[in-house]
Amino acid sequence: MTNTSQEDLILGARLRALRERAGLSQRALAKKTGVPNSTISLMESGKTNPSVGALRRVLDGIPVSLSEFFEFEPEMEKTTFYAAEDLPEIGKGRLSLKQVGTDLLGRAMMILYETYEIGADTGRVMYVHEGEEGGVVISGRIEITVDDQRKILGPGDAYYFDSKRPHRFRQIGPEPCVLVSACTPPTF
Amino acid sequence: MTNTSQEDLILGARLRALRERAGLSQRALAKKTGVPNSTISLMESGKTNPSVGALRRVLDGIPVSLSEFFEFEPEMEKTTFYAAEDLPEIGKGRLSLKQVGTDLLGRAMMILYETYEIGADTGRVMYVHEGEEGGVVISGRIEITVDDQRKILGPGDAYYFDSKRPHRFRQIGPEPCVLVSACTPPTF
DNA sequence: TCGTCATGTTCAGAATACTCAAAATGTGAA
DNA sequence: TTCACATTTTGAGTATTCTGAACATGACGA
Numbered sequence: 293m294t295n296t297s298q299e300d301l302i303l304g305a306r307l308r309a310l311r312e313r314a315g316l317s318q319r320a321l322a323k324k325t326g327v328p329n330s331t332i333s334l335m336e337s338g339k340t341n342p343s344v345g346a347l348r349r350v351l352d353g354i355p356v357s358l359s360e361f362f363e364f365e366p367e368m369e370k371t372t373f374y375a376a377e378d379l380p381e382i383g384k385g386r387l388s389l390k391q392v393g394t395d396l397l398g399r400a401m402m403i404l405y406e407t408y409e410i411g412a413d414t415g416r417v418m419y420v421h422e423g424e425e426g427g428v429v430i431s432g433r434i435e436i437t438v439d440d441q442r443k444i445l446g447p448g449d450a451y452y453f454d455s456k457r458p459h460r461f462r463q464i465g466p467e468p469c470v471l472v473s474a475c476t477p478p479t480f
Numbered sequence: 481m482t483n484t485s486q487e488d489l490i491l492g493a494r495l496r497a498l499r500e501r502a503g504l505s506q507r508a509l510a511k512k513t514g515v516p517n518s519t520i521s522l523m524e525s526g527k528t529n530p531s532v533g534a535l536r537r538v539l540d541g542i543p544v545s546l547s548e549f550f551e552f553e554p555e556m557e558k559t560t561f562y563a564a565e566d567l568p569e570i571g572k573g574r575l576s577l578k579q580v581g582t583d584l585l586g587r588a589m590m591i592l593y594e595t596y597e598i599g600a601d602t603g604r605v606m607y608v609h610e611g612e613e614g615g616v617v618i619s620g621r622i623e624i625t626v627d628d629q630r631k632i633l634g635p636g637d638a639y640y641f642d643s644k645r646p647h648r649f650r651q652i653g654p655e656p657c658v659l660v661s662a663c664t665p666p667t668f
Numbered sequence: 669t670c671g672t673c674a675t676g677t678t679c680a681g682a683a684t685a686c687t688c689a690a691a692a693t694g695t696g697a698a
Numbered sequence: 699t700t701c702a703c704a705t706t707t708t709g710a711g712t713a714t715t716c717t718g719a720a721c722a723t724g725a726c727g728a
Contacts, residue, residue: 299533317705328687333706340685343715345487345529362546374638391503392614392638400664401589403614403640426580426591428660430618450580452591472616474662476589505675516717521677528715531685675724683716692707698700 301338306361307350308336314354325353386412386463401476408434408463408470425475426452432469435462489526494549495538496524502542513541574600574651589664596622596651596658603648614640615661622657623650 311321311332318336322329327349334340335350344358351361374392386409391402406427428450435444437460438453444464445451453459455475463469499509499520506524510517515537522528523538532546539549574597579590594615616638623632625648626641632652633639641647643663651657 299536303532319705329706330688330708331686333708334685337707341531341533343529343531343685344491344535345485346686347532348487358550359547362550374640392616393640400612401614401640401662403616403638403662405616405636405638424589426589426662428580428591428593430660448593450591450593452580472618472660474589474591474614476664506677507675517675518677518679518718519716522715525677531715534716669728671726671728673724673726676722678721679719681717684713685715686713687711688709690707690709692705694705695703697702 300341303342304336304338307332307347310351310354310356310361311336316354321350321353325349327353386410387414401474403474404472406471406473407468408432408461409468410463410466412461412463412469414461421455423455423476424453425455425473426450427471427473430470430472432467433464434469434471435464436460437462485526485529488529491530492524492526495520495535498539498542498544498549499524504542509538509541513537515541574598575602589662591662592660594659594661595656596620596649597656598651598654600651600657601648602650608646609643611643611664612641613643613661613663614638615659618658618660620655620657621652622659623652624648625650 311318316324318329318332321327322332327346331340331342331346332350335342335347347361348358351358388407388409390405390407392404429445429447431447433444433446435442436451437443438451439457439459443451499506504512506517506520509515510520515534519528519530519534520538523530523535535549536546539546576595576597578593578595580592617633617635619635621632621634623630624639625631625646626639627645631639
């Protein structure tokens, strides 16, 4: 059963509008792209839920990028508040990273609530990447190495450096270390 | 014949990266979206040319918009460590803001260690400015108003929003509230 | 080692998008 | 009206996605 959905109708209407604005008929677009005109017809009338590949080939002929094509979709409002237990945990082993928000794409920063268990260490291989990062230690102690600088930070202490400088984090002392950090851009 | 195409492989790899960054397993995402985990598996391994509808439902669960998803790329030695007592305090009155670093010019972010004493309030006039901001509550409770959304956050809770949305912070309860925040760019 | 849990992959069948061809529908001119 | 042409829609068969269950693997304790 072909279940003409609301989304398919909107998608089809938009495709039709774009095609017509380009001054192309279904057949002309079909010839240009290799996609049968019947396929285009079905898409435009919302009678089908097109595959990404087919839609891509059709849009190439107009031409419109997939990203542009979907910009009309109502942007879902990004979440603002996060309960403590809802922060997605992306850490593993002795290092727990709770990330503020899952939808990093399109955001400027990534904010993390980090817990370093006893012995946690980002490892001998130093991290090097684009961006800048900084943070504040909440409890416990941590040794941070940046370039050839090494420092042990405690509660209230903070840091900030360019992520291109090789860096390493290592928990120190008898209690876990908790810190809040931010980095930009949110690459990982 | 399943003709694993280059595009499907790229699309799949990107989907997998986004899902993993959100800290979700294929099954968790399947449960959240109603799309079988097998479908997600096939998409990610590039063994299928997914329909727009299926892809949309999967992306909604991450969440990432279709438009963002298809945005394929085409297209000094500053101080590093800061002792707790050296963080410059720029707050006044009941609100104490300890800033990580003094040399904000040329930096991408500003990181703050904020203490809201009893009754502290950024005021009835809501803040509106360029940039994005987010943070994690360490102790105490705070009421955050963004647009017409209002929420009380406690230890471990977090927030993130576009600073153009009018916002206000107000300490709540019998103990001061401490939080670590970051904003970009570091305008103030 | 075994069991248990969580993860990703594979399979055969059901559902449906895709294709090619032909049938409607529309448009303008004589 | 009639023709000629162009455009979109429809239909039947094929190809492929989608589904649900089973399979395979890895991690972690008892």
